[in-house]
Amino acid sequence: MDETTKKKKKTAECCGYPISIFFIVVNEFCERFSYYGMRAVLVLYFRYFLLWDDDLATSIYHAFVALCYLTPILGAIIADSWLGKFKTIIYLSIVYAIGQVTMAISTIHDITDANRDGTPDNFTFHIALSMLGLILIALGTGGIKPCVAAFGGDQFQEHQSRQLNTFFSVFYLCINAGSLLSTLITPVLRAQECGIHTQQQCYPLAFGVPAVLMVISLVVFIAGSGMYVKTDPEGNIMWSVCKCIGFAIKNRFRHRSSSYPKREHWMDWANEKYDKLLIAQIKMVLKVLFLYIPLPMFWTLFDQKGSRWTLQATTMSGDFGAFILQPDQMQTVNPILILTLVPIMDRLIFPLIQKCGLNFSPLKRMTVGMLFAAMAFVSAALVQIEIDKTLPNFPSSSESQLKVVNTYSTTLNVTISPNEHLLIESFGSSADYVTFDHQDITVSLNTNPVITKAFSLIKGGRQTLIIPSDPTVMYLKEDVKSKPREGKNAIRFVNGYTADLNITNLDSIEPSATTNYTLVNQGKRDFVLRHGEQWCEFSRKFGFGASYTFLIPSTVFSDDCESITEVEDMKPNSVHMALQIPQYFLITTGEVMFSVTGLQFSYSQAPKNMKSVLQAGWLCTNAVGNIIVLIVAELGKLPKQWAEYLLFASLLVAVSIIFSIMAYFYTYIDPAEIEAQVRKEQGLEPEEMEKETIEMEEKDEDQKNEQGVKQTKI
Numbered sequence: 039m040d041e042t043t044k045k046k047k048k049t050a051e052c053c054g055y056p057i058s059i060f061f062i063v064v065n066e067f068c069e070r071f072s073y074y075g076m077r078a079v080l081v082l083y084f085r086y087f088l089l090w091d092d093d094l095a096t097s098i099y100h101a102f103v104a105l106c107y108l109t110p111i112l113g114a115i116i117a118d119s120w121l122g123k124f125k126t127i128i129y130l131s132i133v134y135a136i137g138q139v140t141m142a143i144s145t146i147h148d149i150t151d152a153n154r155d156g157t158p159d160n161f162t163f164h165i166a167l168s169m170l171g172l173i174l175i176a177l178g179t180g181g182i183k184p185c186v187a188a189f190g191g192d193q194f195q196e197h198q199s200r201q202l203n204t205f206f207s208v209f210y211l212c213i214n215a216g217s218l219l220s221t222l223i224t225p226v227l228r229a230q231e232c233g234i235h236t237q238q239q240c241y242p243l244a245f246g247v248p249a250v251l252m253v254i255s256l257v258v259f260i261a262g263s264g265m266y267v268k269t270d271p272e273g274n275i276m277w278s279v280c281k282c283i284g285f286a287i288k289n290r291f292r293h294r295s296s297s298y299p300k301r302e303h304w305m306d307w308a309n310e311k312y313d314k315l316l317i318a319q320i321k322m323v324l325k326v327l328f329l330y331i332p333l334p335m336f337w338t339l340f341d342q343k344g345s346r347w348t349l350q351a352t353t354m355s356g357d358f359g360a361f362i363l364q365p366d367q368m369q370t371v372n373p374i375l376i377l378t379l380v381p382i383m384d385r386l387i388f389p390l391i392q393k394c395g396l397n398f399s400p401l402k403r404m405t406v407g408m409l410f411a412a413m414a415f416v417s418a419a420l421v422q423i424e425i426d427k428t429l430p431n432f433p434s435s436s437e438s439q440l441k442v443v444n445t446y447s448t449t450l451n452v453t454i455s456p457n458e459h460l461l462i463e464s465f466g467s468s469a470d471y472v473t474f475d476h477q478d479i480t481v482s483l484n485t486n487p488v489i490t491k492a493f494s495l496i497k498g499g500r501q502t503l504i505i506p507s508d509p510t511v512m513y514l515k516e517d518v519k520s521k522p523r524e525g526k527n528a529i530r531f532v533n534g535y536t537a538d539l540n541i542t543n544l545d546s547i548e549p550s551a552t553t554n555y556t557l558v559n560q561g562k563r564d565f566v567l568r569h570g571e572q573w574c575e576f577s578r579k580f581g582f583g584a585s586y587t588f589l590i591p592s593t594v595f596s597d598d599c600e601s602i603t604e605v606e607d608m609k610p611n612s613v614h615m616a617l618q619i620p621q622y623f624l625i626t627t628g629e630v631m632f633s634v635t636g637l638q639f640s641y642s643q644a645p646k647n648m649k650s651v652l653q654a655g656w657l658c659t660n661a662v663g664n665i666i667v668l669i670v671a672e673l674g675k676l677p678k679q680w681a682e683y684l685l686f687a688s689l690l691v692a693v694s695i696i697f698s699i700m701a702y703f704y705t706y707i708d709p710a711e712i713e714a715q716v717r718k719e720q721g722l723e724p725e726e727m728e729k730e731t732i733e734m735e736e737k738d739e740d741q742k743n744e745q746g747v748k749q750t751k752i
């Protein structure tokens with residue numbers, strides 16, 4: 039073992055803090071920039087580069103996030119049992135950086151774009167490469183995660199316990215600073231155009247910059263190498279723990295008869311074969327792991343910020359006057375609030391509570407954090423109720439909806455069998471959609487002669503009946519039946535001009551035809567309409583989430599596009615995104631109380647040789663939370679979104695009550711003190727004992743004693 043043990047090394051200090059901490063927090067900042075930057079554009083890469091549908095893209099995304107929080111177990115085992123935290127961080131960071139580079143390469147469309155049409159020709163290659171990249175990233179980011187926090191904690195000496203608590207807060211601030219910057223920057227990089235043969239959205243840059251940051255993170259970590267306190271790995275500790283637990287269970291079962299005296303704890307049934315210190319350490323870890331059982335529910339709610347809440351934002355208006363916020367940018371409110379709330383809580387709120395004589399213990403903080411998260415979901419439900427009031431009345435799966443657009447030269451009386459009568463002006467439309475509970479309809483127009491035509495409507499769909507300048511060829515066009523994605527606007531044009539027209543960014547349209555929908559962003563958009571030498575410019579300012587059909591009359595060039603009329607198929611979003619701020623505030627307050635505290639708690643309650651294991655256990659609660667999101671998404675939702683939010687809030691309240699009861703019975707411990715006490719009981723000096731434990735773990739105990747009964751030193 040070549041690593042220096044903690045107690046032998048005195049670290050260089052600055053303002054009471056070990057200097058090595060600087061390298062660790064900078065490393066964490068760069069790593070989180072790398073992780074969150076890549077995550078910010080990942081779903082879009084799946085959706086628009088690999089051309090997966092929404093469901094597949096979101097499922098793979100959540101599965102990846104869950105994997106990132108499952109791999110900490112592996113990292114912790116490697117660190118605590120084999121390589122030590124320092125080497126584990128270095129080796130797994132290399133794996134991580136290779137993963138990020140692989141991912142960036144997989145996004146270069148030119149690699150397989152032999153026909154130079156701007157899309158890859160061999161999707162299998164890009165999918166395989168990106169999946170390999172993601173697996174390496176999950177292995178790297180998850181593997182180092184429990185080690186970095188615990189390694190940071192290891193840098194502090196016993197007299198620096200106050201600084202140790204501050205370290206975990208600063209560590210959390212770095213996570214969020216990295217997350218904030220990358221979530222702002224990488225979407226901008228993605229929106230650039232780049233390429234060798236054709237210019238496409240610049241995914242290689244959006245994934246390449248996080249890859250560079252990961253390399254920087256590794257370099258910074260190595261740079262601090264000479265200053266770190268590096269604790270020894272203590273042999274295959276996980277294996278010893280599993281064997282010890284297995285033996286205790288087996289031994290308890292063997293002695294199940296009531297004639298055997300009861301023991302204080304079921305782990306004491308391992309006394310015959312295993313060292314008291316190991317048993318005491320396992321008891322400490324199991325106590326904390328038991329407490330973790332209800333925690334995934336917090337993350338189930340917390341991680342819906344990126345999915346359900348972002349979808350909610352797409353049905354809201356992001357016009358803040360001075361700036362426009364896109365729905366996915368709303369997520370940055372979380373790290374911004376973290377950066378403000380952590381110092382406020384640490385410096386003001388927690389000391390104030392303490393001054394008031396209240397004992398706001400870590401587990402109490404975590405319970406309150408859960409309640410805050412539940413309140414956030416109640417707030418989200420209230421916002422959803424407001425949004426629902428403004429949403430169009432979409433058809434149910436058995437209904438069909440129809441609107442009529444008239445581009446004929448005169449007003450028309452339209453009769454839709456059996457008893458729907460509509461009067462529609464020239465270049466106008468019916469006021470709203472008419473809902474039918476049957477599909478087959480007959481439409482009659484009061485032209486001379488009367489024109490009658492039969493149509494079959496789409497079940498569960500929305501359509502528009504377009505009556506062109508020659509009404510005998512009237513036809514149905516399918517409409518959008520949900521809010522356009524990402525808060526964009528869906529627009530289309532009906533050509534009432536007598537010849538083909540070219541419109542900017544759209545294919546040419548024949549007379550009387552209707553274009554398919556095009557999605558346009560919020561803000562002022564200009565379209566140039568062209569036929570031969572003639573052209574005119576049409577400008578329109580768009581809000582969020584609307585849908586329009588623009589009717590182009592035959593006079594379009596003579597009045598400079600002025601006569602183009604618009605039919606509003608779907609109203610723009612009217613509930614403002616600012617209404618989401620309370621729910622973000624509540625969930626972030628909950629996060630500070632729950633997550634920052636949980637991180638400190640997991641470190642402080644773990645025995646020295648199992649610190650990474652408990653960090654990994656803590657991170658696993660996050661993985662399980664994400665898996666619950668996946669299951670709930672797959673099982674389908676309640677019919678009303680606000681009801682689903684309330685259901686999640688109620689579940690978390692119930693879970694927090696259970697957690698508070700469990701917490702009530704938990705007694706805080708000082709692992710070092712317990713370990714010292716056990717050593718004393720064993721009559722061993724600390725140094726001697728440490729050597730003894732390592733030796734013991736190195737022996738293969740199974741081979742030694744078939745009967746499973748070995749006399750310990752006690």
Ligand SMILES: CC(C)[C@H](NC(=O)[C@H](C)N)C(=O)O
Nearest residue numbers: 213214217372373376633660
């Ligand atoms: C998953 C953790 C809670 C943590 N995330 C955050 O702090 C977010 C950005 N507020 C992390 O370690 O990434």
